[in-house]
Amino acid sequence: MEFDDQIRRFFGTDDLGAVSPEGLASGIERMRVEFGLETDKGRRFAMWSLLYMLGSAPDLDVAFKDPADREAARTFMDLLDKANAREDG
Structure with a gap:
């Protein structure tokens, strides 16, 4: 699942900046529900990643049963934090 596909x-x-606060909250809620039902590891990770970027991701221990998936999510978080720090600095 590609990022743009998730947004749509x-x-x-295609433009999250054009989404109203109510639309954003509604989309996040739909995404969290679908995340809870999704069984494909790749799709779950993609949804969790977008939820993380939106500040709405479930905790790692809740989101991922597999320790390797939790570690991949931690790596994603670290990379995103580093990228954001470069933009700010």
Whole structure:
């Protein structure tokens, strides 16, 4: 699942900046519900990643049963934090 596909699927647009606060909350809620039902590891990780970027991801121990998946999520978080620090600095 590609990033743009997720944005269109859950928020109905290619531009998150154009989504109203209510639309954003609604899309996040739909995404969290679908995340809980998803069984494909790759799709779950993609949804969790977008939820993380939106500040709404479930905790790692809740989101991922497999320790390797939790470690991959920690790596993603670290990489995103480093990228954000470079933009800010």
